[in-house]
Amino acid sequence: MAEYSPKVIDHYSNPRNVGSFGKDEDNVGTGIVGAPECGDVMKLQLKINDDGIVEDAKFKTFGCGSAIASSSYVTELVKGKSVAEVAQIKNSVIVEELSLPPVKIHCSVLAEDAIKAAVKDWQERHDAKTGAAAKPKDDTAAA
Amino acid sequence: MSVPKRIYMDNHATTPMDPRVLEAMLPYFREHFGNAASRNHAFGWEAETAVDQAREQIAEVIGGKAKEIIFLSGATESDNLAIKGVVEFYKDKGNHVITAATEHKAVLDTCKALERKKLATVTYLPVDQQGRVSADQVREAITDKTILISIMVANNEIGTIQPIAEIGKLAKEKGILFHTDATQGFGKLPLDVNELGVDLVSGTGHKIYGPKGCGFLWVRSKGPRVRLTAQMDGGGHERGMRSGTLNVPGIVGLGAAAQIAKAEMATESARVIALRDRLHRLITDELDEVYLNGHPTERLPGNLNLSFAYIEGESMLMGLNGSSHGDLPAIAVSSGSACTSATLEPSYVLKALGVGDELAHTSIRFGLGRFNTQEEVDYVAGRVVSEVKRLRELSPLYEMAKEGIDLKQYFAGVQH
Ligand SMILES: Cc1ncc(COP(=O)(O)O)c(C=O)c1O
Ligand code: FES
Numbered sequence: 001m002a003e004y005s006p007k008v009i010d011h012y013s014n015p016r017n018v019g020s021f022g023k024d025e026d027n028v029g030t031g032i033v034g035a036p037e038c039g040d041v042m043k044l045q046l047k048i049n050d051d052g053i054v055e056d057a058k059f060k061t062f063g064c065g066s067a068i069a070s071s072s073y074v075t076e077l078v079k080g081k082s083v084a085e086v087a088q089i090k091n092s093v094i095v096e097e098l099s100l101p102p103v104k105i106h107c108s109v110l111a112e113d114a115i116k117a118a119v120k121d122w123q124e125r126h127d128a129k130t131g132a133a134a135k136p137k138d139d140t141a142a143a
Numbered sequence: 144m145s146v147p148k149r150i151y152m153d154n155h156a157t158t159p160m161d162p163r164v165l166e167a168m169l170p171y172f173r174e175h176f177g178n179a180a181s182r183n184h185a186f187g188w189e190a191e192t193a194v195d196q197a198r199e200q201i202a203e204v205i206g207g208k209a210k211e212i213i214f215l216s217g218a219t220e221s222d223n224l225a226i227k228g229v230v231e232f233y234k235d236k237g238n239h240v241i242t243a244a245t246e247h248k249a250v251l252d253t254c255k256a257l258e259r260k261k262l263a264t265v266t267y268l269p270v271d272q273q274g275r276v277s278a279d280q281v282r283e284a285i286t287d288k289t290i291l292i293s294i295m296v297a298n299n300e301i302g303t304i305q306p307i308a309e310i311g312k313l314a315k316e317k318g319i320l321f322h323t324d325a326t327q328g329f330g331k332l333p334l335d336v337n338e339l340g341v342d343l344v345s346g347t348g349h350k351i352y353g354p355k356g357c358g359f360l361w362v363r364s365k366g367p368r369v370r371l372t373a374q375m376d377g378g379g380h381e382r383g384m385r386s387g388t389l390n391v392p393g394i395v396g397l398g399a400a401a402q403i404a405k406a407e408m409a410t411e412s413a414r415v416i417a418l419r420d421r422l423h424r425l426i427t428d429e430l431d432e433v434y435l436n437g438h439p440t441e442r443l444p445g446n447l448n449l450s451f452a453y454i455e456g457e458s459m460l461m462g463l464n465g466s467s468h469g470d471l472p473a474i475a476v477s478s479g480s481a482c483t484s485a486t487l488e489p490s491y492v493l494k495a496l497g498v499g500d501e502l503a504h505t506s507i508r509f510g511l512g513r514f515n516t517q518e519e520v521d522y523v524a525g526r527v528v529s530e531v532k533r534l535r536e537l538s539p540l541y542e543m544a545k546e547g548i549d550l551k552q553y554f555a556g557v558q559h
Contacts, residue, residue, distance in 0.1 A: 036501035043539035060539035064482040
């Protein structure tokens with residue numbers, strides 16, 4: 001185990017936005033990635049408003065200090081961004097911000113996966129809700 | 144008294160030197176710096192006398208003879224010499240070695256190297272859930288080609304003590320040589336080579352409050368006389384079994400450490416066991432889902448290996464070891480989590496016990512020793528409890544488990 005960067009220590013000691021949103025809030029997308037056997041599981045939740053902007057985010061993480069820091073940082077990073085922007089976030093941004101060493105890069109990859117999973121979950125709920133209305137639009141776009 | 148700035152509870156990795164040991168060593172750096180092999184002057188004689196005294200001191204701890212002690216650089220070299228030395232010397236008798244899956248890498252990788260070079264075939268016995276092998280398992284593994292059994296006294300991660308006397312009896316009955324890596328038990332548990340029926344014993348100074356870089360191999364000289372092929376060629380020191388100028392200050396320190404360990408063994412182990420049990424109790428009084436790894440009673444005095452369900456070991460270490468939380472005292476312990484290892488594989492010892500990977504990732508090893516105090520134990524227990532509570536609040540697994548979700552089922556089929 002190597003030494004940690006000051007930013008990893010800061011997020012580990014004072015994690016931002018820890019917690020969970022209520023289960024039934026339908027404007028929330030939840031991503032749970034990783035597995036206990038691998039030593040890392042992240043839960044990331046994004047609350048997205050009608051304009052498709054991330055209003056709030058929460059996380060819980062089982063994993064090393066770098067994994068906790070990566071997910072904590074992500075909850076700050078996504079706020080105020082559009083769903084489309086958030087879906088584009090790459091793990092390299094996290095690696096750079098937290099100065100993660102090579103052995104900890106997979107912790108940032110997991111955080112990227114968590115964002116994608118949360119967006120996908122929100123998208124599916126959103127489509128289910130607005131299903132009928134959204135469909136013709138998509139068809140037009142495809143044509 | 145107040146809590147010190149740093150608390151060392153990793154005494155299986157190494158131990159601080161006892162000041163009495165350091166005192167004994169110092170003259171052998173300064174005025175008595177001679178080469179123990181110099182036969183022609185007082186400098187050499189003084190060194191040789193000191194080395195011979197250390198041989199006596201070590202032999203006394205294990206009930207062997209002084210001349211049966213070979214000094215070398217530590218337990219790693221000792222394991223290598225014992226196993227490679229026997230396999231090479233007795234190659235006309237056979238080539239099969241029996242050992243256990245939870246041995247130290249110094250034994251396992253030595254065996255693997257012999258297999259790679261096609262010098263031996265090796266049976267790695269599985270262990271039970273508490274980390275033990277049985278004499279019956281050994282018996283079943285013996286073939287007419289078996290020349291060596293190598294089973295450790297006690298494990299460095301989980302502290303489990305092996306049934307050495309039973310295996311020794313079997314080895315004698317079958318006429319097979321028996322090596323034991325006694326590194327963790329030497330000076331901490333009563334060991335007698337004749338009662339145990341062992342033929343080769345490995346040990347090292349730095350686990351018994353002595354110096355690093357100095358260890359020994361005890362080699363039985365009678366009933367049977369054990370022969371070895373030297374692994375180091377040169378001036379023929381140590382009856383030809385290990386060439387190289389002797390590390391006189393180190394050997395003096397190893398001897399002094401052994402003598403103190405023997406003299407204080409009974410009181411020290413009672414004290415350390417009481418501290419260890421207190422730590423265990425204080426932690427489990429406050430926290431649920433804490434699991435003991437290893438054997439509940441057949442266990443090294445200072446060893447406490449716990450899995451804290453739902454929190455990953457490295458994140459726990461980070462909360463304890465001074466990397467975070469500003470000015471709080473740093474606590475040195477270790478973990479079997481993959482995230483602490485370069486290979487990202489959880490501890491092979493915990494795996495061999497059948498501890499699931501998910502629990503192996505949450506393990507912390509506390510290693511108590513001579514210089515730990517009750518005050519330190521109470522402080523560490525408090526920090527562990529508050530850190531575990533904090534990290535469980537952060538853990539999605541803890542939340543899911545509390546909601547009644549079956550984690551095994553939930554994560555079944557996840558690729559990893
Ligand atoms: C059981 C066991 N064997 C061998 C060794 C290696 O000892 P040394 O560091 O003296 O080479 C250790 C210490 O890490 C150990 O615990
Ligand atoms: S979660 Fe294992 S190294 Fe980060």
